[in-house]
Amino acid sequence: MESFRSILKSKGLKATPQRIAVHEAMLVLGHASVDMVCDQVKKEGKAKVTAASVYNILSGLSTIGIYRRIPTNDNKVWYDAITRTHLHIFDRKRNELKDLVDDGFSATAAAYFKDHAPKGYKVDEIDIQLVCHRSRNSKKL
Ligand SMILES: [Zn+2]
Numbered sequence: 001m002e003s004f005r006s007i008l009k010s011k012g013l014k015a016t017p018q019r020i021a022v023h024e025a026m027l028v029l030g031h032a033s034v035d036m037v038c039d040q041v042k043k044e045g046k047a048k049v050t051a052a053s054v055y056n057i058l059s060g061l062s063t064i065g066i067y068r069r070i071p072t073n074d075n076k077v078w079y080d081a082i083t084r085t086h087l088h089i090f091d092r093k094r095n096e097l098k099d100l101v102d103d104g105f106s107a108t109a110a111a112y113f114k115d116h117a118p119k120g121y122k123v124d125e126i127d128i129q130l131v132c133h134r135s136r137n138s139k140k141l
Pocket of ligand 1: 031080082086087088098099
C-alpha cells in the first residue's frame with residue numbers, strides 16, 4: 001500500500017480514502033469490473049463511492065499504469081491489478097476473467113510477431129484472451 005501511495009504522490013495525486021478503498025478492492029479481486037469494485041468497496045465499508053467515482057478512479061489509475069484495462073468479448077471493460085502482459089481466459093457464461101499462465105505460448109507469439117508484424121506496424125504488445133465456457137468435466141477448477 002505504501003508503494004501505491006508513493007506512485008500517487010509521484011503523479012501529483014492524493015491518496016484519498018476513495019482511491020485507497022478502490023485499490024484495496026482491486027488487490028482482493030485481481031480482475032474486476034467497475035460494478036464488482038463498487039460492490040467490494042461498499043462491502044468493506046471504508047469509503048463511500050458511487051459507480052461513477054469508481055469508474056473515474058479505475059480509469060485514471062489505468063492511465064498512469066497502476067491497472068491494466070481489459071476489454072472483454074461482451075463489450076465490457078475489466079481492470080487488472082497485474083499490468084505486465086499476460087494471457088486471459090474470459091468465461092462469458094460465468095462472467096469471470098482469469099489469468100492463463102502459459103509463458104511458452106506468449107514467448108512463441110512474441111518471437112513470431114517480432115519478425116512477422118503486420119506491414120506498416122510495430123507490435124507493442126500481444127494481448128490474447130481466450131473466450132471460453134467450462135466443460136462438463138471442470139468441477140475441480
Ligand atoms: Zn490478468
